[in-house]
Amino acid sequence: MLGRINHIAIAVPNLTAAAMPYKNLGAAVSDPHPLPEHGVTVVFVTLENTKVELLEPLGENSPIAGFLEKNPAGGMHHVCYEVPDILAARDRAVALGLRVLGDGTPKIGAHGKPVLFLHPKDFSGTLTELEQI
Numbered sequence: 001m002l003g004r005i006n007h008i009a010i011a012v013p014n015l016t017a018a019a020m021p022y023k024n025l026g027a028a029v030s031d032p033h034p035l036p037e038h039g040v041t042v043v044f045v046t047l048e049n050t051k052v053e054l055l056e057p058l059g060e061n062s063p064i065a066g067f068l069e070k071n072p073a074g075g076m077h078h079v080c081y082e083v084p085d086i087l088a089a090r091d092r093a094v095a096l097g098l099r100v101l102g103d104g105t106p107k108i109g110a111h112g113k114p115v116l117f118l119h120p121k122d123f124s125g126t127l128t129e130l131e132q133i
């Protein structure tokens with residue numbers, strides 16, 4: 001069911017500053033992409049085998065605001081795994097008693113694909129995202 005790691009996400013207070021070391025180390029760093037429907041602005045660092053997703057809060061009710069209050073310098077926010085069928089993955093997670101965040105309806109993520117989030121408490125304190133490829 002779980003495929004490749006699509007990205008590792010890091011919540012940051014300032015995208016420009018956070019992107020600098022990746023740029024200086026020669027990585028491919030995208031421009032900022034505002035995602036108002038997700039309450040974040042995203043920068044992607046594209047690597048050979050996965051991506052790093054840098055997240056900055058956007059708007060009043062950003063879902064990462066609470067995280068940054070607890071971690072003002074930023075920190076690892078979530079891991080995203082690829083799945084072939086997001087609805088089948090959701091239904092299997094629910095059947096296993098794993099908590100799906102929101103109302104369980106996939107949203108379109110930063111790559112234009114359906115995504116869902118599973119509660120960090122069910123994954124040893126790691127917020128887990130599923131993205132349909």
Ligand SMILES: CC[C@H](C(=O)O)C(=O)SCCNC(=O)CCNC(=O)[C@H](O)C(C)(C)COP(=O)(O)OP(=O)(O)OC[C@H]1O[C@@H](n2cnc3c(N)ncnc32)[C@H](O)[C@@H]1OP(=O)(O)O
Binds near residue numbers: 109129
């Ligand atoms: C989809 C676009 C893009 C993409 O990849 O395409 C993205 O990934 S956007 C990413 C931003 N969106 C989300 O993160 C949506 C899912 N997240 C949420 O719904 C919230 O962040 C939530 C519910 C996980 C936490 O919200 P909040 O911090 O406001 O709630 P609590 O303070 O009640 O937290 C409950 C409990 O969880 C711990 N927590 C919170 N965030 C994380 C985290 N990232 N990793 C690990 N643990 C986390 C928090 O400390 C609380 O723990 P407790 O022991 O009860 O204090």
Ligand SMILES: [Co+2]
Binds near residue numbers: 009078080
């Ligand atoms: Co993500």
